[in-house]
Amino acid sequence: MTTQTTETSSPMDQREDLLVVKDLKKHFRIDRKTVLKAVDGISFSIKKGETLGLVGESGCGKSTVGRTLTRIYEPTAGEVGFGGANIGGRIDRATKRRLNHDMQMIFQDPYSSLNPRMTVAEIVSEGLVIHNPDMKQKERDKRVQELLELVGLNKSHAGRYPHEFSGGQRQRIGIARALAVEPKFIVADEPIAALDVSIQAQIVNLLKELQKDRGLTYLFIAHDLSMVKYISDRIAVMYLGKIVELAESEALYEKPLHPYTQALLSAIPLPDPEKERTREQIILTGDVPSPTDVPSGCRFRTRCPFAMDSCAVIDPEFREVEPGRQVACHLYDPEVMAKEGKEVTVR
């Protein structure tokens, strides 16, 4: 039932960009001396109807990206183009209102993201009340019922409260809420991380179906690399505030280029004993450095098994190494490798 969506991921994709992000930064001032660079200059674009997966470990800034795009946070610097309009810098109230209508978010924790004192109908229709004040109560009720059925809940659930639902059902309510205003773009911030395995697949399949039927565009944020592959056309890997690699999902899994992507993929335990016995794992040493004190040069060099002298000095450029594939690593930069007296060897 979901097979058709994959055809859209061909490299000859002619669809127009819905979202274009250029050198986006979000810094948080902690005190007079320290600045936490949660997002430190990232660029990417998402096409209409496409899903971009954004993965990385905790603290890498992936959630901050989602929150900055949806304007929960004000960006520190950078350009954001959305549907042709620039929404990067200061925006007026009317633009913000339009954005709240066009962009919606699905949150990680289905327990704390729903107001426990509101009924399901109130939660789902809240956006309609704000963005569609002329809508009659009756119409709104009908719309809520449609939405509940769309996400696989029963329309009789409308009068109930969030505590009466399980985690998976609550996540469905969150999805219905996001869909209520018919957004173009949805930021899903770890929407399945808090759910049981058997329920995760239900939600991923639901999101895929909705995308197919309604032409939605997703930014899918996750730390679980194995699920991300199922929903994303392309995947961006973040490390300490920067995107280190961006590629089509199949290509990324088949041949990860950046040493961090390689380690991240090899660290996932596979649900297959035979493979677990035969494969060689790359196990990184140490922890992620603090984003208030980012290493000089390449920020991954403190944990990188291939670190060279240049890595401490030059911050690798995020450049295209193959069509549709960008990576920020000196190993793929002939100039830097020549300086090191080495050649580019594609692993």
Added chain:
Amino acid sequence: MDQNILEVDNLHVSFKTRNGAVPAVRGVSFTLKKGETLAIVGESGSGKSVTAKSIMQLLPKQNTVIPDGAIRYEGKDMLKFSKKEIQAVRGSDISMVFQDPMTSLNPTMKIGKQIMEGLSRHTALTKKQARQRAKEMLELVGIPNPESRLDAYPHQFSGGMRQRVVIAIALACNPKILIADEPTTALDVTIQAQILRLMRNLQEKMDTGIILITHDLGVVANMADRVAVMYAGEVVEQGTLDEIFYRPQHPYTLGLLRSMPNLDASRAEPLIPIPGSPPDPSALGTGCPFAARCPYTMKVCHDYNPGAIAMSETQAVRCWLHDERTPAGHVPAEIKEGRRSAEEAAAEAEGVTA
């Protein structure tokens, strides 16, 4: 590796609530041998953590009832132990690693002292020797500068490092059994890989039996020798690692495996979720608890709960599909023949090493 150090036999655990007793564990039996890893898998609410806590007797006394069952450690039933006896075993012979490294350490105590706490209770070491041992433990779990880190507080460590400290505490007294309840769930994948490797290495060195409680089948495949799958307070299937992953006999086990994404499967292949959600433990009927979500139900499934049927010397399953009265045509091919042919598996194994 042949003698059982722990035997859990027909364990029942219920919690008293205002609306009567709610069964959390319903007749669980399993064994653990020296140096082996038994994984207990299941979703939230399946009773896996309650089982672990009842072994350690860490459940609140005032509302827990254990109406039936035995937990034998080296042949002696721990449920009949006095408070003193259980305290002598807990933390020394059997110890536990909890899920959340952020809350399982005392934030106001230096970590050296937290490691020494168990040593001074269970061993005859002097304070100086205990400190030395604590330092060795930190070194063993891979914490740099162990000497100076002894005097650090938990908040000065990262999540992965804290979990190492928790493991150091658990292993300080050379336990025979380590119960690890979701030891890596709160950690990032690259840190998870470090911790799992550490646990395997330490197990080899100390010949510890590990009960690993997890919901992550990837972690199971990485660590376990044998697997028990829990659902609604019962062990619905039990077997060796390969039996569970390649020849699952229970529809729930099969469903779990099918809903897990496989890294080298194509995106086009949709995930097959298990429909519905787990049953409410206070409203379990007389039938099989999985019947409401099972694609292969028969009439009998809704009325009677199946008993355990042995499929091999090591594998047992609770499912009516394996009753001799079930017509052969009703058993789905995937259960009859296993999940994949040997050829496919070999081809896949090649793909990974490349």
